[in-house]
Amino acid sequence: MQTDNPSIEATVHALIAELAGVDAASIRNQDHLMQDLGLDSLQSMELLSRLSETYGVDPDMDEVMAAATVDAVISLIRDILARNMAA
Amino acid sequence: MTLKAMVIGGTGFLGLNIMEALLQDGASVTCTRRRGSNTIFARRMGVPLVEADLTDEAALADAMRGREMVFMAATPYPRFSSGAREQIEHAVRMAVTCVRAARRARVNRVVFTSSVATVAQPEQDTPATEDAGPPRPELLAASPYFAMKHAAETAALAEARQGPDLVVLNPTGCVGPYDYRVGTGILIVGIATGRMSHYVDGWVDLADVRDVARAHVSAAFRGQAGGRYILSGETVRVGVLLRDIARRLDTPFHCQELSPAEAIAFADREEERSRRDPRSGRALLSRALVDILLEGGRVDSARARAGLGFHPRPLGEALDNAINWYRRNGFLRPAAPATATMAS
DSSP states (O other), X not given: OOOSHHHHHHHHHHHHHHHHTOOGGGOOTTOBTTTTTOXXXXXXXXXXHHHHHHHTOOOOHHHHXXXXXXXXXXXXXXXXXXXXXXX | OOOEEEEETTTSHHHHHHHHHHHHTTOEEEEEEOTTOOOHHHHHTTOOEEEOOTTOHHHHXXXXXXXXXXXXXXXXXXXXSSSHHHHHHHHHHHHHHXXXXXXXXXXXXXXXXXXXXXXXXXXXXXXXXXXXXXXXHHHHHHOHHHHXXXXXXXXXXXXXXXXXXXXXXXXXXXXXXXXXXXSTTHHHHHHHHTOOOEEEXXXXXXXXXXXXXXXHHHHHHHSOTTOEEEXXXXXXXXXXXXXXXXXXXXXXXXXXXXXXXXXXXXXXXXXXHXXXXXXXXXXXXXXXXXXXXXXXXXXXXXXXXXXXXXXXXXXXXXXXXXXXXXXXXXOOSOOSOOOOOTTO
């Protein structure tokens, strides 16, 4: 599995596209998951749950709840992977 | 000897609490999941997850094979009151498929989570018991929530006449850890975040989910086959409860009380708004919650106390525990002010 930044970004975009029913190419990193992409809170949790399974990471629920934008989701996964590498 | 259990719906609120209670007892636990399940908590418990279609009898039987007890905690909850007939049929299909699969897999017993909504409220001012009969026909016709719970429980009990043993549990509203989808806990999260702008008064009974989960485990061993057990906590008026929650949260109470007719109309409009435009957010008041609050009354859990050793903790303790869980997990951040009005 590729864990470099562009690869994480592409995976996040593809998953959001699937959940929100939008074209992956139209997703911008500053988009808000709810207001701009139409994900409800449960779909946002599903997004983080599926990403955490894909990357084998274990986010806290308060981190999941706080990730409101595409950029925040990418950063969360990247940061946990970095934490795990450092541990 | 180690109990081998499977929890259907184990990635959900009650299911996670049942799994935790089973693991505390040293049981071997597996758990079904849907593709879209939030598995963060279940994976932390180290429970093997089995992807399963709950309407596929053969696949579900394969997943159950080798398990002695199955906990069916995945009965659906109507999110919107539209499309009620399809939702009821789906709930029945899931219940029947679970019992048939358990029979096929030679499971000893199924513990089936239903709801106190399947128990009629007596006309006199006495608490409802398991022997009170089904809800009245007008209620079943008017409320998808009550109809779905009644139909699923009835179908499961009928199917289980051919085996295996089935014990039905009828919990009231549960609050506590792992309510990440925010079910009955909307009464807490809604007050904390300002999203609960309106309410309807009535009786509501709440229990701590951990006590309800513990009773499920007890039912696997001590429950009577074919028996039904009400699992209730404390019954209070909704207005009193919401003010108590606001006090515990140290937040002002600004909810507007609606009449029953206003509340039904408001909830139906809210659900329609949320269905048409998911970006506008979840309904500020759901029709299922309105139905539950309007039909609520006192219930009697004497049978579960005597037969299952069910001992619900005080409501104040349950509320404080739930509030702490929501706070720790980031659910109590204030939301943007609610914009729905009665004029919409």
